[in-house]
Amino acid sequence: MAAAPVWSVDPRTGKQREQVAVEATAEEVDAVVTAAHAVRGSLADRTVRAAFLRSAAAGLEAAKDRLVEAADAETALGPVRLTGELARTAYQLRAFADIVDEGAFLDVVINHPDATATPPIPDLRRYKVPLGVVAVYSASNFPFAFSVARGVTPSALAARH
Missing domain, CATH: 3.40.605.10 (Aldehyde Dehydrogenase; Chain A, domain 1)
Incomplete structure (x- = not known):
């Protein structure tokens, strides 16, 4: 399943502006949490x-x-x-x-x-x-x-x- 893009919307006009993010998959979220846990000692x-x-x-x-x-x-x-x-x-x-x-x-x-x-x-x-x-x-x-x-x-x- 392809990641869903997230678009910015101009609140003054309602027009789509630009892609600002991509919805993360469960696997991507898990990878980020794992990486954060691995470097937690840096702070x-x-x-x-x-x-x-x-x-x-x-x-x-x-x-x-x-x-x-x-x-x-x-x-x-x-x-x-x-x-x-x-x-x-x-x-x-x-x-x-x-x-x-x-x-x-x-x-x-x-x-x-x-x-x-x-x-x-x-x-x-x-x-x-x-x-x-x-x-x-x-x-x-x-x-x-x-x-x-x-x-x-x-x-x-x-x-x-």
């Missing part, structure tokens, strides 16, 4: 992860004009609205980078032992760990505010350790 270092998030913010800002133009053609939301969304997205990426640097997302708890307590308290340590690869399905009607670049994806990248 294990918090310093690297924070730098990655800051670099993503800088990349969005550097490509702002092209991104806003493309997003406007896809959504008809207008450059003012989309420029604001992009700025908030860059801010959020940097905010997540700051959280990664600080480390509070790990929710580290250390309970020191106390043999004199009844019952005795053992040495207990806890912190959050990632569960694995995350897939993000995003809204296309808000290309920056609720899409791949903002919200779930940056928080998932920030939480990886």
